[in-house]
Amino acid sequence: MEPIIKLENVWKIYQLGKTELAALRGLSLEINPGAFVAIMGASGSGKSTLLNIIGCLDFPTKGKVYLKGEDITKMSESQLAQLRGKVLGFVFQEFNLLPNINCLENVMLPMVFQRVPFLERKEKAEKILKMVGLEKRMIHQPAELSGGERQRVAMARAFANNPEVIIADEPTGNLDSTTGKMIMEFLKDFHIKQGKTMIVVTHDPNIANYAEEIINIKDGQITKNHLAAEKVLWKTKENILKSP
Amino acid sequence: MEDQREYFKIALRNIRTRRLRSFLTVLGIIIGVFLIISLLSLSEGLKTTINKQLQAMGGEMIMVMPGGEEDIFTSMMFGGAKLQKQDIEAIKKAKGVDKVLGFSYTGTIARYKDESKQIAMCGYDPWKESLDVLSIFQGWSLAEGRWPSKGNQILIGQYIANEIFSKKIKAGSEMVIKGKKFEVAGILNSLGSKQDDSMAYMDMKVYQNLTGEKQGTAAYAIVKLKEGADENVVKTEIEDSLEKTRKRRAGTDVADFSVITSEKMGEITGTILDIIQVVIIGFASIAIVVGGIGITNSMFTSVRERTKEIGIMKAIGAKNSAILSIFLIEAGIVGIFGGIGGVLLGSILAKVIDYYGQINPTFYFTTTISPWMIVFALVFSFSIGCLAGFFPARAAAKLKPVDALRKYE
Known part of the structure; x- marks a missing residue:
């Protein structure tokens, strides 16, 4: 099976004044279609940088990045934007909804950029919002919603173009544990029912446990890959302490 | 889209x-x-x-005024040099000229009943002939009253009659302009512009007596052409004729002239x-x-x-x-x-x-x-x-x- 995302010897080096800081050091990675992957790491480990590159939001300094077999480092800004909008859906820690437009319009927006006709995108957005249980909040502004509701709108927006990959950056980071759990259930559901690829960045082992594979990042390199069978160790707090 | x-x-x-x-x-x-x-x-x-x-001036008319064409607005706005008696005679002599009407105007104070207001007064020379020309060729017509026949009779425009004074002026009323009593013989129908409608028209002799302007001169002249005469040909004739008198008067303080056809005026x-x-x-x-x-x-x-x-x-x-x-x-x-x-x-x-x-x-x-x-x-x-x-x-x-x-x- 061809991996949907493939990184080959990727380096990301930031120039901070006169010193260079390598956030990613020769990292290689393959993610297969339909996988549920969690990327874990302490802050400063390079996981956000990795996510940005996987999400085609940033280019590597060195190395190659393939999305659906296409080398993104050779694409123009416009091609990349088009691809991002079509293949990827983003869920951010900060929800990142546009504050000036209502929930329905927020969900419709990615479809605007893909030139979906108005009625079609409205119908689709309504359907997705219903799916995440927000049918009564459609014409509310984001500021009128709770954190959990906002994150559900953000999820609905990520689902809007029926992308193949959902990239979630600390999706529960700003939510209480119950709401966080609900959000993760939604994502898992989407993954199982629709067979979508899920990539979640988190530092919370409870969240990582939803994934089938966990990638640990440290100093810009992958230190360990846990498969689904191993992650059971992490299920309780006591177990975390015992974890290798 | x-x-x-x-x-x-x-x-x-x-x-x-x-x-x-x-x-x-x-x-x-x-x-x-x-x-x-x-x-x-x-x-x-x-x-x-x-x-x-310009339209009111009519198509078949030529305007003669002192001052070069380049400072035509200065002379129109502020007056200044006048056409002398010889100049007017010279214009009359030019080929294709039928009649020459000299005219001057100035702002003044007029009194009607107990009210004094600013109006403009305008003198035409020769008065009788002017009235004929203006009524036949320029479309002057009376709203009421009759054409003036004596020196102390004047014509007034619509604006003076109806707007300037709080009481409307009727034909036959008495008005005082610059301390002289006048009888309003007739009231003109609107001439198309507010300036023209705000004037009191009178005999040039009376005008010049009142204002102290030199007799026989005029600020401007309107020339009526003979039937069938070409505007531009007559214009040249007038210029030549004026040129000759000017040479004769060389050495005195002679102003430039502008001979302007209505077409040129528009331009x-x-x-x-x-x-x-x-x-x-x-x-x-x-x-x-x-x-x-x-x-x-x-x-x-x-x-x-x-x-x-x-x-x-x-x-x-x-x-x-x-x-x-x-x-x-x-x-x-x-x-x-x-x-x-x-x-x-x-x-x-x-x-x-x-x-x-x-x-x-x-x-x-x-x-x-x-x-x-x-x-x-x-x-x-x-x-x-x-x-x-x-x-x-x-x-x-x-x-x-x-x-x-x-x-x-």
């Missing part, structure tokens, strides 16, 4: 979110467009007034008014450019404020061109709103000036707002908006999504 409509919506929301700042930015443009509209409407009004007077005024309009547009454009800089400033601030939003939109698939469109539309809307506001305010001022002119006879300004002016103002303000918004919009479009998203984190 579909997506443009959506970008338009987003741009409109953005403007609404920053109401106060958007309003202030729009205000900058409003002031510029307001200046353009009000000043242009005034100069258009001036053009209309002058054209009306000259047209050119001058065009220059005035260019100057006006120039000045008002500066105001609009300043308004445009306001837009640029506001848009740059807006780009900075909304960096994260730009990042979000890019993350969910917005191309650079989409971001560019949204910001350009936003700037364009600000521009066009400024244009609409300016047109409205400018039109209101123009109406006020018109109204003031109507109740105030000595205030000669009228205004005209033509559709092209409005179209010009709107197109101009919209273009300035887009132009001013271009650089901020490009800056926004060029933001890298990852940098834009990282902002404020």
